[in-house]
Amino acid sequence: MDLAGHQLPSGSVRLEPYQNWLLHDAFYAEPRSEPHPVAAFVLANRGIGISLKDLFALFGSDIDDGPLLAESAIELHRPLAEDADYEVRGTIESVESRRSRRIGPFDRITCRFDLFEAGDLAATVTNVFAVPRPEAGP
Amino acid sequence: MTGLPAWKLDRVDPGHMKVLALLLADPNPIHLDAAAAQRLGVADRPVNQGPSTMALAANMVLAAFPGARLTSLRTRLLGLVLAEDRIEGGGDVTGREIVDGQERIRCQVYLEAPGRGRVLDGEAVLVLPAADRNT
Helix, strand or coil: CCCCCCEEEEHHHHHHHHHHHHHHHHHCCCCCCCCCCCCHHHHHHHHHHCCCHHHHHCCCCCHHCCEEEEEEEEEECCCCCCCCCEEEEEEEEEEEEEECCEEEEEEEEEEEEEEEEEEEEEEEEEEEEECCCCCCCC | EEEEEEEEEEECCCCHHHHHHHHHCCHHHCCCHHHHHHHHCCCCEEEHHHHHHHHHHHHHHHHCCCEEEEEEEEEEECCEEECCCCEEEEEEEEEEEEEEEEEEEEEEEEEEEEEEEEEEEEEEEEEEEHHHHCC
């Protein structure tokens, strides 16, 4: 399947106040009512309508193989809010085949997630995953 | 260019990774279980989640500009951050501009795990609170 351009199923998410507190603490930040800026990443991950395990299965990979995030960009178009409902839409933007000395052949897969609050774009999270593509044996 | 104040986190706590795994709904075992990280040949300790390492960079720039709002954080994750690591960071202010009457600061940032080198680099953009203008 050609993954580039693939629309991921949309979904929704809310950051409950207790989750906001725990997230600040987990991020080594003083808890406060305004969510931590990197909460956008968490909301994108939780709100998209596909689990991380199924997303990696779509990539032809396995979450249990310990895949790693290579790059991430968060753009906050407005401050995030706790107890607000976010609709999350996602797209696989590109797939590039690369090779590195450390992991050998891999696909660099870029996914974009848009978070909407009350119909307005609140944040965009763009994640790049390096998915190893082991070469077939002789 | 103006340097950011030196910043550090004394200890990466594996307990924080477990809470974050629940909040992220991330079942990747390398964040939970040292044995899984070892079995996969990744590390001998649990591996900090990428967004947690990004959060450290955000904490660093927000500590440098109290009251500012982070509007953009673009990062490359260059190396693993592991449980019990000490993390140090720094960076430079590379630009200042006024947009819609608000002062925006652009910073290049980095984080290092002493002894293993750089684990993150990137760029952050912050909007300063009105009271900080011209200071």
